[in-house]
Amino acid sequence: MKYLYPNHCNTIEATLAALDSTGYIAQEEIATTVFLGIKLEKPILVEGLAGVGKTELAKAIAKFYKVPLIRLQCYEGLDESKALYDWKYGKQLLYTQLLKDKLNKIVEKKEEIDVSIEKIKNYDDIFYSKIFLEPRALYKALTYETGCVLLIDEIDKADQEFEALLLEILSDFQISIAELGTIKAVNKPITIITSNNTREVGAALKRRCLHLHINFPSAELESRILSLHLPDLSSKLNNQIVAFVNSLRDKDLKKPPSVSESIDWAKTLLLLNAENLELNIIKKSLNVLLKYENDILEIKNKLDDILFENNKISK
Amino acid sequence: MKNIFEDFFKSLRHHDIEVSIGSEIDALNAVSFIKLENKCHLKQALAATLLKSKNDEYLFNRVFDIFFTLNQTEIGVIKEGNSIEDYNLIEVMNRGDLITLNKLIQEAGRQKGLRKFSSFLQKGNYKIEIMNGIGIKNLDYHIKNLKKNKISLQDEKIINDYENKREQIFSIVGNWVNQQYKLHGEMSAKHLHIDVLYTRDLKKIDRRDAILIKELIAKMVKKLAFKKSNILKTQKNSKINIRRTIHKNVANDGILFNLHWMRNKIDKPKIVILCDVSNSVRVYSIFLLSIVYLLQEIVSNLDAYAFTDRLININHFLTSSSSDEAIHNIMNNIAKNGTNYGQMFADFESKLPSLTRNTTLLILGDARNNGGDANTRILCEAQKKCKKIVWLNPEPENFWNFGDSDMNSYSKYCTKVFECNTLEHLDNLIDII
Numbered sequence: 001m002k003y004l005y006p007n008h009c010n011t012i013e014a015t016l017a018a019l020d021s022t023g024y025i026a027q028e029e030i031a032t033t034v035f036l037g038i039k040l041e042k043p044i045l046v047e048g049l050a051g052v053g054k055t056e057l058a059k060a061i062a063k064f065y066k067v068p069l070i071r072l073q074c075y076e077g078l079d080e081s082k083a084l085y086d087w088k089y090g091k092q093l094l095y096t097q098l099l100k101d102k103l104n105k106i107v108e109k110k111e112e113i114d115v116s117i118e119k120i121k122n123y124d125d126i127f128y129s130k131i132f133l134e135p136r137a138l139y140k141a142l143t144y145e146t147g148c149v150l151l152i153d154e155i156d157k158a159d160q161e162f163e164a165l166l167l168e169i170l171s172d173f174q175i176s177i178a179e180l181g182t183i184k185a186v187n188k189p190i191t192i193i194t195s196n197n198t199r200e201v202g203a204a205l206k207r208r209c210l211h212l213h214i215n216f217p218s219a220e221l222e223s224r225i226l227s228l229h230l231p232d233l234s235s236k237l238n239n240q241i242v243a244f245v246n247s248l249r250d251k252d253l254k255k256p257p258s259v260s261e262s263i264d265w266a267k268t269l270l271l272l273n274a275e276n277l278e279l280n281i282i283k284k285s286l287n288v289l290l291k292y293e294n295d296i297l298e299i300k301n302k303l304d305d306i307l308f309e310n311n312k313i314s315k
Numbered sequence: 316m317k318n319i320f321e322d323f324f325k326s327l328r329h330h331d332i333e334v335s336i337g338s339e340i341d342a343l344n345a346v347s348f349i350k351l352e353n354k355c356h357l358k359q360a361l362a363a364t365l366l367k368s369k370n371d372e373y374l375f376n377r378v379f380d381i382f383f384t385l386n387q388t389e390i391g392v393i394k395e396g397n398s399i400e401d402y403n404l405i406e407v408m409n410r411g412d413l414i415t416l417n418k419l420i421q422e423a424g425r426q427k428g429l430r431k432f433s434s435f436l437q438k439g440n441y442k443i444e445i446m447n448g449i450g451i452k453n454l455d456y457h458i459k460n461l462k463k464n465k466i467s468l469q470d471e472k473i474i475n476d477y478e479n480k481r482e483q484i485f486s487i488v489g490n491w492v493n494q495q496y497k498l499h500g501e502m503s504a505k506h507l508h509i510d511v512l513y514t515r516d517l518k519k520i521d522r523r524d525a526i527l528i529k530e531l532i533a534k535m536v537k538k539l540a541f542k543k544s545n546i547l548k549t550q551k552n553s554k555i556n557i558r559r560t561i562h563k564n565v566a567n568d569g570i571l572f573n574l575h576w577m578r579n580k581i582d583k584p585k586i587v588i589l590c591d592v593s594n595s596v597r598v599y600s601i602f603l604l605s606i607v608y609l610l611q612e613i614v615s616n617l618d619a620y621a622f623t624d625r626l627i628n629i630n631h632f633l634t635s636s637s638s639d640e641a642i643h644n645i646m647n648n649i650a651k652n653g654t655n656y657g658q659m660f661a662d663f664e665s666k667l668p669s670l671t672r673n674t675t676l677l678i679l680g681d682a683r684n685n686g687g688d689a690n691t692r693i694l695c696e697a698q699k700k701c702k703k704i705v706w707l708n709p710e711p712e713n714f715w716n717f718g719d720s721d722m723n724s725y726s727k728y729c730t731k732v733f734e735c736n737t738l739e740h741l742d743n744l745i746d747i748i
Binding site (some may be wrong): 047093097212298 | 366
């Protein structure tokens with residue numbers, strides 16, 4: 001089993017630069033974990049609130065290595081037929097109908113049933129061969145010659161059974177298919193598993209992974225992220241947005257604004273031709289930043305105080 | 316080098332952070348790829364391989380900071396093949412070599428079994444043992460000789476210098492032992508305290524232990540959360556529903572072109588809780604309600620009721636921002652009349668239709684009915700509809716069925732009846748749910 005990826009990420013600093021080159025501005029612990037994940041050839045379990053850049057991390061790695069990103073979105077009820085492989089039952093049935101005459105020739109009408117079964121037995125494996133196999137995301141990830149980044153997104157939404165199914169893949173990068181035997185990875189995929197922590201992921205799965213918890217970025221880092229995504233954003237407005245978003249994160253909100261939301265908000269403010277963060281404009285656009293009505297109402301009531309505090313700090 | 320990290324793993328385990336052998340191997344491999352001088356990278360690498368839950372982050376950081384700042388100005392141990400005896404403390408002091416001094420202290424600590432630190436009373440003893448271990452006696456002997464043979468003022472100065480350095484060593488050893496107590500001893504003392512708390516009657520638990528108890532209850536419920544995530548699964552498979560497929564393909568002359576699959580079924584357990592909040596069981600109710608408060612975040616299908624004589628739904632109280640607030644509101648809003656189980660069950664009769672074969676009915680109460688009607692018929696009806704009925708009685712088992720207790724009448728219809736007045740009992744309850 002190979003694990004062949006260009007040897008660019010040889011140090012933590014190089015990994016940080018590599019992620020940076022793809023437009024993913026990472027905190028140092030993210031770079032350290034990615035570096036170790038590649039060096040130790042282990043999957044990385046990334047946890048954190050929605051919108052902190054878990055999925056983007058996988059995309060950035062794929063972009064850097066110029067390999068395909070295979071994404072498996074998890075949900076309740078996801079099973080091996082949807083994640084790993086399935087048999088093309090329709091095709092199998094169609095072929096049996098089309099090959100009916102051939103089958104009739106193999107089996108002679110007058111012979112005993114057990115003799116007929118014995119004859120057909122020699123052909124039944126054909127119907128469970130690779131041409132009738134429908135590869136799903138996990139199977140595809142194992143069979144890519146060039147390697148790939150496998151993103152198993154929101155594992156916490158899948159069931160415990162599905163986690164068990166992943167164990168073999170994550171520890172040995174192989175899968176066992178009853179009809180075909182064990183399929184080993186041609187080139188081990190770089191595996192990123194994300195979780196929003198809506199439930200505790202099983203200990204067995206955690207043991208097989210490196211663990212990374214992504215927190216909200218520092219103000220400085222967030223400011224860099226905004227500049228990268230929105231080059232037209234003035235540094236003044238950029239700083240004001242970052243300060244405002246950070247002050248909201250300290251409040252007791254149901255869903256504090258994430259990085260992706262602050263990017264969306266900054267885009268909105270640009271569209272509204274805002275030059276400064278003013279009360280009216282915030283009120284108009286707060287629904288882009290906050291996703292719950294109660295949160296919006298609460299912040300609208302405290303808006304004066306928040307802006308006053310932010311201005312005091314900036315002065 | 317390996318010894319240092321092994322000690323670190325042990326310290327983590329000592330602080331209840333689970334570290335598997337596999338994670339240890341990963342951590343050792345990971346640190347081989349990074350520069351150990353960079354403590355930030357070292358911390359990140361160890362966290363990536365050893366830290367499996369965000370909840371343990373605070374403890375992990377604390378252990379790391381204590382462990383790697385005490386003495387590891389340079390991470391390492393005394394040269395391989397050398398022992399403490401090969402080092403002369405006087406020479407080390409004269410060189411002002413703090414790094415070697417720290418390594419000697421660590422090695423002496425390891426030899427004296429400092430990891431078995433379990434009480435602050437041992438601090439003094441460990442200080443003396445480590446001082447002896449690093450060869451303080453040689454230094455004392457040296458100072459004594461100098462004093463005996465002193466001739467000039469210069470000698471006096473040298474003696475003073477040695478005595479100051481001795482003080483300095485004593486202070487370094489003292490700090491180191493204190494830090495080690497934080498790493499090993501504090502937790503041992505805490506474990507001991509928890510063991511005692513576990514079996515103490517909840518009524519007798521001190522107020523100052525409230526935070527610790529909350530932590531323990533949260534841990535219990537977390538255990539349940541993991542268990543429930545196993546249960547809350549879909550009963551599914553991707554198999555063909557043969558009967559349905561054949562039936563639906565009759566129109567195709569029996570050729571099976573349209574396949575029909577087994578349907579998914581979602582198994583959603585339901586928990587109904589009836590909690591007596593009368594004065595006789597008030598303390599126990601508070602603990603059960605704090606479990607209920609945490610449970611409602613895990614079990615989507617939970618109905619909680621409190622009663623003294625009338626049954627009142629308390630679901631809306633449980634949405635408060637803290638368990639203390641929720642419990643305070645429940646206790647203040649439920650009328651404090653005499654306990655009447657008969658009336659309570661009569662009120663519960665209207666809830667019977669909502670019980671299913673997936674329902675677990677939990678009742679907390681002493682079954683002391685003030686001589687009223689037990690109204691067991693309702694419980695009998697509930698038994699027919701529920702998956703199980705568990706009765707938690709805070710009174711010691713010997714007291715059941717004495718006086719106005721109707722425990723005997725109710726227990727016939729319960730799947731399990733058990734005494735519940737300690738944390739240990741509550742922990743067992745989690746297993747039963």
